[in-house]
Amino acid sequence: MWWTRLRALIVKELLAVLRDPKGRIVLIAPPIIQLVVFSYAATLEVRNVDIMVLNRDAGRWGYELVQRIEGSPTFRKVSFTNSPDVLHEAIDRQTVIAAVQISPTFSRDVEAKQSTDVQIILDGRRSNASQIVGGYLNQIVAGLSTDTPAGQKNASKTVTVMPRNWFNPNLIYQWFMVPNLIGSIALLIGLIVTALSIARERELGTFDQLMVSPLRTHEILLGKLLPPMMIGLVHITIYILAALLVFGIPLRGSIGLLYGSSIFFMASIVGLGLFISALSTTQQQAILGAFLVLVPAMLLSGFATPIENMPEWLQPVTYINPLRYFLVIVRGVFLKDIPTGEVVSLTVPLALIAVVTLGMAAWLFRAKLE
Structure with a gap:
C-alpha cells in the first residue's frame, strides 16, 4: 500500500534528523537562542x-x-x-x-x-x-x-492629550516580539531541515538507493515534505505555549485559525526548502542556500521595520515572502482577535506561494531524475 511506503519514508526522515547530533543541534539550539535573545535582548526600547x-x-x-x-x-x-x-x-x-x-x-x-x-x-x-x-x-x-x-x-x-494603547496597554515589548518569533523560528527550522533533506541523501550516497526503491516520485516528495512540516508545527506549538505560560501573552483569537494558516505557511516554506535542496549537491551548499533566502525573508517581512518604511521599489518584493502574511496572522490572533475573513485573505497568498514553490521543487526533482 502507498500509505505504508509513505509512512516508512516519513519515519526514516524523522529518524535521520533526530539521530544525527548535528540535526538535533539545529532543531534545539537556534530556537532556544532566538527565544532568549529576541525576547529579552533584542528590544527597541531604550533604557539604562x-x-x-x-x-x-x-x-x-x-x-x-x-x-x-x-x-x-x-x-x-x-x-x-x-x-x-x-x-x-x-x-x-x-x-x-x-x-x-x-x-x-x-x-x-x-x-x-x-x-x-x-x-x-x-x-x-x-x-x-x-x-x-x-x-x-x-x-x-x-x-x-x-x-x-x-x-x-x-x-x-491648551489641549490635553490622553494616550490609550489598544491591544497592548502597557506596551510590553515581549507581546510584540514573541508572536513574531513563532513565524521566524518556523521559517528557520522548516527551511534548514528541508534544504538538508535531499542534499544529505546525495552526500551520504543513499539517494540512488531511494530512487530504486518501490517509492514513486510523488511519494518521495510527500515523504520529504511532511516531516519538516511536522517538526515546524511542533516548534510553533512550543512557542505558543511559551508565549502563554512564560510571557503571559493573551491569546484573544482562534487557535484553530492560527494552526490552519500555519499548515499553508509551512507548506510554502518546505516547498522553497525542497527547491534549494534539489539544487544543492552537498549539505554545505544547502545551508548556504537556506541562509541566502532566510535573511532577506526576515528583513522583508515587517519583523523589525514596517514594510511601509521601505523604498517603494522594494515593497513589491515582499508580496512573495510568506513570512510577511504569517506574522500579521500571528500578531492578530494573539493580540487582536483577528476576524476569520482577514485570516482567510492572508492565507490565500500563502496557499498560492505553497503551490508555486512545491510545483517548482517537484519539477526540478523530476528533472534531476531524468
Missing part, C-alpha cells in the same frame, strides 16, 4: 542610558529640570559638568548618548514668562536610540513647561 547635564542656571527652574531628569527611570546615570569641552568629549567618546545644556537665564526667563530654550545634544551615530532619548527629554521639558507661570496661565487654553 547615560546622559550629561551642563546647568549654567542657579535658579529654581534649572534645579527643577535637573531633578526631573535625575528622577526619570529611563536614565541610569546623570553626570554633571561645568565645561562645554568635557560635555563635547563625552559625546565624542560615546560615554553618554545625550547632553543637556541649560542657559544662565533659564529661570529668569521662565519667571518673566518669556520664551527660553534648553539645548539637547544627541549622538547621531546611534540614530534610533538618540531619537528615543530625545523624545524622553522633550517630554520632561514639556512637563516642566506646563508647571511654569506661563504654562499655568495658559493651561485652560
Whole structure:
C-alpha cells in the first residue's frame, strides 16, 4: 500500500534528523537562542542610558529640570559638568548618548514668562536610540513647561492629550516580539531541515538507493515534505505555549485559525526548502542556500521595520515572502482577535506561494531524475 511506503519514508526522515547530533543541534539550539535573545535582548526600547547635564542656571527652574531628569527611570546615570569641552568629549567618546545644556537665564526667563530654550545634544551615530532619548527629554521639558507661570496661565487654553494603547496597554515589548518569533523560528527550522533533506541523501550516497526503491516520485516528495512540516508545527506549538505560560501573552483569537494558516505557511516554506535542496549537491551548499533566502525573508517581512518604511521599489518584493502574511496572522490572533475573513485573505497568498514553490521543487526533482 502507498500509505505504508509513505509512512516508512516519513519515519526514516524523522529518524535521520533526530539521530544525527548535528540535526538535533539545529532543531534545539537556534530556537532556544532566538527565544532568549529576541525576547529579552533584542528590544527597541531604550533604557539604562547615560546622559550629561551642563546647568549654567542657579535658579529654581534649572534645579527643577535637573531633578526631573535625575528622577526619570529611563536614565541610569546623570553626570554633571561645568565645561562645554568635557560635555563635547563625552559625546565624542560615546560615554553618554545625550547632553543637556541649560542657559544662565533659564529661570529668569521662565519667571518673566518669556520664551527660553534648553539645548539637547544627541549622538547621531546611534540614530534610533538618540531619537528615543530625545523624545524622553522633550517630554520632561514639556512637563516642566506646563508647571511654569506661563504654562499655568495658559493651561485652560491648551489641549490635553490622553494616550490609550489598544491591544497592548502597557506596551510590553515581549507581546510584540514573541508572536513574531513563532513565524521566524518556523521559517528557520522548516527551511534548514528541508534544504538538508535531499542534499544529505546525495552526500551520504543513499539517494540512488531511494530512487530504486518501490517509492514513486510523488511519494518521495510527500515523504520529504511532511516531516519538516511536522517538526515546524511542533516548534510553533512550543512557542505558543511559551508565549502563554512564560510571557503571559493573551491569546484573544482562534487557535484553530492560527494552526490552519500555519499548515499553508509551512507548506510554502518546505516547498522553497525542497527547491534549494534539489539544487544543492552537498549539505554545505544547502545551508548556504537556506541562509541566502532566510535573511532577506526576515528583513522583508515587517519583523523589525514596517514594510511601509521601505523604498517603494522594494515593497513589491515582499508580496512573495510568506513570512510577511504569517506574522500579521500571528500578531492578530494573539493580540487582536483577528476576524476569520482577514485570516482567510492572508492565507490565500500563502496557499498560492505553497503551490508555486512545491510545483517548482517537484519539477526540478523530476528533472534531476531524468
